[in-house]
Amino acid sequence: MPVTIRDVARASGVHISTVSRTFSAPHLVNPETRVRVLACAEDLGYRPNRAARALITGRTHNIGLIIADIANPFFPPLIKAAESQARHRDYHVFVADTNEDPTAEEELVHALAKQVDGVLLCSPRMSNSLIEQLSREVPLVVVNRQVTGLPCVLMDVGQGARAAVEHLIGLGHRDIALLGGPRSSWTNREMRRAATTAVRTGGGELTVLGPNAPTETGGSAVAEQVRRSGVTAVLAYNDLMAIGLIEGLDALGVRVPQQVSVVGVDDIALSRLTRPKLTTVATPTGAAGRTAVDMLLQQDIESPRGARGPGAGTAVGVRRTTAQVMLQTDLVIRDSTGPGPHARPARPRAASHGPDPHCPAGPGIPTAASGDAVAS
Amino acid sequence: MPVTIRDVARASGVHISTVSRTFSAPHLVNPETRVRVLACAEDLGYRPNRAARALITGRTHNIGLIIADIANPFFPPLIKAAESQARHRDYHVFVADTNEDPTAEEELVHALAKQVDGVLLCSPRMSNSLIEQLSREVPLVVVNRQVTGLPCVLMDVGQGARAAVEHLIGLGHRDIALLGGPRSSWTNREMRRAATTAVRTGGGELTVLGPNAPTETGGSAVAEQVRRSGVTAVLAYNDLMAIGLIEGLDALGVRVPQQVSVVGVDDIALSRLTRPKLTTVATPTGAAGRTAVDMLLQQDIESPRGARGPGAGTAVGVRRTTAQVMLQTDLVIRDSTGPGPHARPARPRAASHGPDPHCPAGPGIPTAASGDAVAS
DNA sequence: ATGGACCCTGCAAAGGTTTGCAGTGAAGTA
DNA sequence: TACTTCACTGCAAACCTTTGCAGGGTCCAT
Numbered sequence: 001m002p003v004t005i006r007d008v009a010r011a012s013g014v015h016i017s018t019v020s021r022t023f024s025a026p027h028l029v030n031p032e033t034r035v036r037v038l039a040c041a042e043d044l045g046y047r048p049n050r051a052a053r054a055l056i057t058g059r060t061h062n063i064g065l066i067i068a069d070i071a072n073p074f075f076p077p078l079i080k081a082a083e084s085q086a087r088h089r090d091y092h093v094f095v096a097d098t099n100e101d102p103t104a105e106e107e108l109v110h111a112l113a114k115q116v117d118g119v120l121l122c123s124p125r126m127s128n129s130l131i132e133q134l135s136r137e138v139p140l141v142v143v144n145r146q147v148t149g150l151p152c153v154l155m156d157v158g159q160g161a162r163a164a165v166e167h168l169i170g171l172g173h174r175d176i177a178l179l180g181g182p183r184s185s186w187t188n189r190e191m192r193r194a195a196t197t198a199v200r201t202g203g204g205e206l207t208v209l210g211p212n213a214p215t216e217t218g219g220s221a222v223a224e225q226v227r228r229s230g231v232t233a234v235l236a237y238n239d240l241m242a243i244g245l246i247e248g249l250d251a252l253g254v255r256v257p258q259q260v261s262v263v264g265v266d267d268i269a270l271s272r273l274t275r276p277k278l279t280t281v282a283t284p285t286g287a288a289g290r291t292a293v294d295m296l297l298q299q300d301i302e303s304p305r306g307a308r309g310p311g312a313g314t315a316v317g318v319r320r321t322t323a324q325v326m327l328q329t330d331l332v333i334r335d336s337t338g339p340g341p342h343a344r345p346a347r348p349r350a351a352s353h354g355p356d357p358h359c360p361a362g363p364g365i366p367t368a369a370s371g372d373a374v375a376s
Numbered sequence: 377m378p379v380t381i382r383d384v385a386r387a388s389g390v391h392i393s394t395v396s397r398t399f400s401a402p403h404l405v406n407p408e409t410r411v412r413v414l415a416c417a418e419d420l421g422y423r424p425n426r427a428a429r430a431l432i433t434g435r436t437h438n439i440g441l442i443i444a445d446i447a448n449p450f451f452p453p454l455i456k457a458a459e460s461q462a463r464h465r466d467y468h469v470f471v472a473d474t475n476e477d478p479t480a481e482e483e484l485v486h487a488l489a490k491q492v493d494g495v496l497l498c499s500p501r502m503s504n505s506l507i508e509q510l511s512r513e514v515p516l517v518v519v520n521r522q523v524t525g526l527p528c529v530l531m532d533v534g535q536g537a538r539a540a541v542e543h544l545i546g547l548g549h550r551d552i553a554l555l556g557g558p559r560s561s562w563t564n565r566e567m568r569r570a571a572t573t574a575v576r577t578g579g580g581e582l583t584v585l586g587p588n589a590p591t592e593t594g595g596s597a598v599a600e601q602v603r604r605s606g607v608t609a610v611l612a613y614n615d616l617m618a619i620g621l622i623e624g625l626d627a628l629g630v631r632v633p634q635q636v637s638v639v640g641v642d643d644i645a646l647s648r649l650t651r652p653k654l655t656t657v658a659t660p661t662g663a664a665g666r667t668a669v670d671m672l673l674q675q676d677i678e679s680p681r682g683a684r685g686p687g688a689g690t691a692v693g694v695r696r697t698t699a700q701v702m703l704q705t706d707l708v709i710r711d712s713t714g715p716g717p718h719a720r721p722a723r724p725r726a727a728s729h730g731p732d733p734h735c736p737a738g739p740g741i742p743t744a745a746s747g748d749a750v751a752s
Numbered sequence: 753a754t755g756g757a758c759c760c761t762g763c764a765a766a767g768g769t770t771t772g773c774a775g776t777g778a779a780g781t782a
Numbered sequence: 783t784a785c786t787t788c789a790c791t792g793c794a795a796a797c798c799t800t801t802g803c804a805g806g807g808t809c810c811a812t
């Protein structure tokens with residue numbers, strides 16, 4: 001049943017190599033022959049066997065995409081962007097979900113290594129050293145984690161956290177909590193660092209709660225703790241947790257934003273649908289997906305055949321693209337933040353409860369700042 | 377750099393075939409030899425090249441999963457379930473998103489055909505005849521669509537729609553609208569059919585609005601239309617549309633459920649987080665993913681080598697598993713439905729506004745009724 | 753001692769494609 | 783005419799693995 005290059009060759013009366021060239025190097029074959037071959041191929045429904053091609057070229061034209069949790073609405077836009085970018089370059093994307101499990105991550109990289117040309121590692125939960133080690137097995141681009149020596153796509157959550165804290169302090173909050181995410185998350189560390197200094201600079205006090213599961217459940221589970229801590233504002237690791245927290249607080253009779261202000265991170269679609277609408281730090285997920293694919297393909301092209309990674313050539317310092325791109329984030333003020341106990345009497349609750357300034361402008365995803373690549 | 381079976385053979389002093397057997401048929405090789413080979417393989421970091429293996433066995437150990445829209449929260453649980461089921465059987469899943477575009481669907485099937493052992497087609501938007509045609513190219517299992525002659529996994533949305541309508545009529549609603557989804561959706565047709573008879577049986581009147589995009593935007597866009605139509609209850613194609621509609625109605629000053637009741641379909645996680653919490657028809661997405669993978673693998677096993685599909689053997693009627701499984705749905709009553717204008721005076725709003733009976737029991741996903749397979 | 757059974761291993765073909773090299777024929781040049 | 787150039791095509795090796803077949807032992811029973 002499966003029609004091979006040989007069938008096409010027989011049908012069109014040429015050698016298989018001519019058929020092969022018709023597809024992979026059309027300029028090398030006589031136009032007349034070409035149309036005949038193409039006609040036969042079309043007729044027979046021939047499609048090149050990618051496995052066989054991969055066997056000899058060493059390139060599968062597939063990309064692996066490893067995601068901590070597909071169910072987190074943060075990722076789908078990234079996946080979509082990566083897929084469409086890849087498709088434009090005749091690549092396919094292999095999506096895999098690790099359920100936030102570092103072991104599953106490692107296994108998936110191994111399993112994918114031989115059947116993809118490279119892997120996008122999104123929000124990894126494993127250690128940097130393991131990532132470096134795995135990068136010797138297959139070209140890697142890391143998203144949401146900084147690994148020296150490897151190409152990375154980062155979102156400036158530090159800047160986002162700072163903006164969020166400044167927003168809260170400006171509203172008159174002093175006692176602020178940071179709802180931590182997974183322990184092994186780079187984003188988590190960055191946020192904590194930035195929030196700590198920003199709160200100190202603003203003359204407030206930061207309480208860190210966590211680590212927690214980056215889900216609604218993780219958020220609602222700490223509602224009680226938040227209430228007891230006496231803070232008046234919370235910056236959550238992501239929108240899901242923020243929404244869960246608001247739910248949890250609501251169940252305890254704590255009103256948002258009247259009694260406690262809540263800020264999320266990601267600006268997932270959902271954050272515009274809850275009541276109150278969520279104030280959040282928008283992250284450029286689509287741009288991240290596209291950029292990561294670009295960086296991976298660029299890296300791939302440099303070393304076309306086998307012989308990738310150290311060991312081929314000099315021991316260290318094989319030419320590789322290791323640029324690290326930092327994408328900008330953007331604070332979106334909606335209804336989940338309001339004035340705190342130290343609010344200045346003038347124009348109270350001016351910043352909140354207004355119309356969402358981002359809604360008319362569509363999804364409100366800021367443009368990528370792919371320009372500010374930080375050399376490494 | 378890439379270490380092959382030959383390197384392992386050389387290192388352990390045996391022939392490559394022995395190495396091969398060590399992995400694919402361990403019982404055929406001397407235990408001593410086996411441990412030596414395994415040690416060498418481990419040492420060198422050998423991993424079998426799946427492309428080469430696929431070339432000779434004809435099986436890639438990959439499954440394609442084609443999804444209309446990853447960003448629709450309905451799908452991630454299905455994807456996760458399919459992935460984990462596949463992983464248990466040493467298969468990988470290739471997820472691809474079509475953006476609800478039938479053309480993209482077709483192209484993806486073609487592109488995937490040669491690099492997977494089978495494809496799961498979820499909520500396809502292309503025609504039945506095209507699906508049948510494509511099934512000759514690669515084994516297919518269809519989810520959320522009934523195609524005669526092909527294995528299908530269906531969710532009983534007809535039953536769900538009926539239950540929803542009966543619930544609404546029981547609450548005293550007579551003028552009910554159905555918010556249609558994509559024109560080419562099987563689910564959409566089933567719902568319409570079931571809702572039509574159920575409403576008629578209940579002595580009410582059904583207004584069909586649509587087709588619409590199955591998104592929040594699609595839902596909010598028809599809010600005005602819903603208001604003008606004068607209906608007091610709406611059954612939406614899915615939760616996303618229901619939520620969008622509630623948003624839209626809210627913006628028009630129409631209160632849910634006081635003035636209009638809204639029912640969704642899917643029971644996505646989000647439906648428990650909005651205000652009011654959404655009354656919805658829960659669909660067993662996880663079970664559907666698992667079942668679909670099982671059916672595909674079962675089908676695959678029957679025809680191990682090439683020679684799949686008609687044309688090999690007699691012209692028609694190649695043995696294939698074409699079972700069609702119907703999974704049950706479950707009405708979950710929450711807060712978005714309330715008494716209508718014809719409500720009986722006794723115990724008003726008894727059915728709604730109670731505590732969500734499903735919440736304590738976890739995600740509230742009903743168990744699969746894989747037993748009631750309908751022969752085809 | 754002979755034969756058979758059995759376990760393990762090696763041999764070699766096969767799978768579909770790409771690609772360097774060589775060969776063919778025609779056209780152009782001297 | 784003889785030689786070069788050029789465009790096109792065929793040949794065959796290579797990619798890495800699996801697997802049917804056969805050969806080499808060892809052991810046991812006759």
